[in-house]
Amino acid sequence: MPSAMTAQYGEDRRTADTGGRTLAGNAVERLPSGRDNGVATERVRRAAFHRVVGRFLGRVLGRHRQLAFDAAAVGIAALDVWLRVVPEAEPYNYVLSVVAVAAVALRRRFPFLVVLITVPGFLAGWAQLAAMIALGTLARQQLLSAQTYIGAALVWLSRFFVWPLDEFVALDWKTHVHNAIYGCIVAGMPIAIGLLAHAREELSARISELAASRERERMLHAHAVRADERARLAREMHDVVSHQVSLIAMQAGALRMTAADPDARQVAGTIRMLSTRTLDELRQLVSVLRTTSGDDSPQPRVEDLSQLVGAAGITATLTVRGPVADLPAPVSGAAYRTVQEALTNVRKHACGAATAVSVIADADQLRVEVRNEAPEGAVGSVDGAALPSGGHGLMGLRERAALLGGELEAGPTDNGGFAVKVTFPLFRPLEA
Numbered sequence: 040m041p042s043a044m045t046a047q048y049g050e051d052r053r054t055a056d057t058g059g060r061t062l063a064g065n066a067v068e069r070l071p072s073g074r075d076n077g078v079a080t081e082r083v084r085r086a087a088f089h090r091v092v093g094r095f096l097g098r099v100l101g102r103h104r105q106l107a108f109d110a111a112a113v114g115i116a117a118l119d120v121w122l123r124v125v126p127e128a129e130p131y132n133y134v135l136s137v138v139a140v141a142a143v144a145l146r147r148r149f150p151f152l153v154v155l156i157t158v159p160g161f162l163a164g165w166a167q168l169a170a171m172i173a174l175g176t177l178a179r180q181q182l183l184s185a186q187t188y189i190g191a192a193l194v195w196l197s198r199f200f201v202w203p204l205d206e207f208v209a210l211d212w213k214t215h216v217h218n219a220i221y222g223c224i225v226a227g228m229p230i231a232i233g234l235l236a237h238a239r240e241e242l243s244a245r246i247s248e249l250a251a252s253r254e255r256e257r258m259l260h261a262h263a264v265r266a267d268e269r270a271r272l273a274r275e276m277h278d279v280v281s282h283q284v285s286l287i288a289m290q291a292g293a294l295r296m297t298a299a300d301p302d303a304r305q306v307a308g309t310i311r312m313l314s315t316r317t318l319d320e321l322r323q324l325v326s327v328l329r330t331t332s333g334d335d336s337p338q339p340r341v342e343d344l345s346q347l348v349g350a351a352g353i354t355a356t357l358t359v360r361g362p363v364a365d366l367p368a369p370v371s372g373a374a375y376r377t378v379q380e381a382l383t384n385v386r387k388h389a390c391g392a393a394t395a396v397s398v399i400a401d402a403d404q405l406r407v408e409v410r411n412e413a414p415e416g417a418v419g420s421v422d423g424a425a426l427p428s429g430g431h432g433l434m435g436l437r438e439r440a441a442l443l444g445g446e447l448e449a450g451p452t453d454n455g456g457f458a459v460k461v462t463f464p465l466f467r468p469l470e471a
Contacts, residue, residue: 109144116140116169123165136164143169150177154190161197170194171229178233191226198222273325280321288314309352316350340371341398344378351382354393361400370463373439374398374407377447380432381409381459389414392456405463413455436461 120136139160146153153173160166174190181187199215199222201207210218288311295307339347341363348357363371378396385394394411433449436459440447445463452458 105147109147112146112172113140113143116143116166116172119168120160120165123167125165132164135160136166136169139164139166139169143172146173146176147180150180151186151190153177154193158193158197161194162200163202167198167225170197171225174226175229175233175236178230179236180233182234182237183230187230191230194229195219195222195226198225284314284317284321288318312350313352338368338372339375339379340368341366341374341400342371343375344396344398347375347379347382348396351386351394353382353385353391355382355385355396356394357396357398359398361398361405363398363400363405366400366405367465369443370405370465373443373445373463374405374461376439377407377436377459377461378409380436384432384457384459385409385411389457391415400465402465404465406460407463408458408460410452410458411456433459 117140120140124133137160139157142153142156150173154170154177157166157170157173161170171194174187174194177190178187199218201210201218291307291311291314295304295311298304298307341359344359345357348355366374378398382394382396385392389411392411392414394409397406397408397410399406433447436449437447440461440463443463445461447459447461449459450457
């Protein structure tokens with residue numbers, strides 16, 4: 040079980056404490072509303088599917104395209120030979136031309152060797168296009184290297200020299216000049232095309248690198264914006280919330296020392312204890328917001344529920360069954376926060392009601408339930424005044440559960456109480 044949990048809830052996985060969407064490296068986490076970073080989930084899945092299919096087809100078509108180009112090159116070279124065949128030619132002319140055409144199929148792996156093989160077919164046969172195709176491939180792979188210069192000289196010589204030797208000698212000087220000029224064209228054109236193709240590949244690679252660089256810059260900018268926002272939130276929490284809670288703790292301590300009523304002193308002590316604990320949690324949260332690796336700070340787990348329930352200030356029982364010590368950190372922390380929020384709601388809306396907390400872990404899931412009975416007497420705080428509530432507590436719990444693939448149910452019970460139930464799966468298939 041630990042290995043599967045680590046695969047699902049690895050140490051690098053970041054989970055937000057307040058719901059909403061979070062960014063973990065380059066990963067996109069799913070929102071409970073069925074959207075990924077503001078884009079509909081179905082659209083994201085379709086886009087991912089199209090990307091996978093496109094890459095697969097690109098690889099397949101890339102291999103077949105190369106074979107198609109090789110077949111086309113061999114076919115064009117063979118057609119060039121077939122159209123120029125002279126009936127009264129010698130047998131070696133046919134042999135050298137056929138060998139040159141067949142060698143074109145190997146020009147990608149052995150470009151210089153293929154040029155050497157096609158030169159005799161060009162010189163004593165009709166394999167001019169075969170030699171030009173081989174020379175273009177050599178220039179594309181080797182650029183202006185020594186082998187390219189040698190191959191260009193051999194191709195030029197094959198176009199300039201006329202076989203057999205007696206026919207070459209019988210030509211006048213104008214024909215020699217004409218053959219020399221066309222030899223430069225025949226040897227220079229494939230080199231120019233090969234260099235152009237290589238430059239196009241280099242330009243495409245540079246554009247891809249530029250796109251990747253811009254994407255990295257965009258991600259760094261997003262992280263910088265998030266860091267600034269986290270720092271601003273940390274300052275607000277430290278300057279406003281912590282200050283107010285500190286005043287509450289000080290006033291509660293003063294009331295505890297001066298109050299004559301034992302019940303009032305007990306309530307003041309509870310207020311001071313809860314205020315002090317809230318300050319500690321605020322300090323931890325501020326440290327998380329001020330750092331980029333906030334998950335390294337200690338977070339509450341299921342093992343800490345006994346202390347939480349004992350200091351809740353209400354009549355509550357805790358039942359824990361199963362291997363809770365082996366729970367993933369995000370699941371264990373979410374279970375703790377669920378119980379904490381439920382107990383807070385009991386204190387606010389059903390003060391004095393008996394509450395039962397149940398945490399059951401098995402091989403597949405973790406079930407957490409907080410159930411309170413119907414409250415006796417006034418509902419609310421100790422003095423009957425309603426405490427402020429923004430209605431975001433259960434919403435945050437539902438979002439937290441959805442981030443971990445769980446489900447939350449909350450509602451009144453038949454006997455007038457209230458129940459909060461949440462289930463966290465311990466095994467989930469990883470999404471592509």
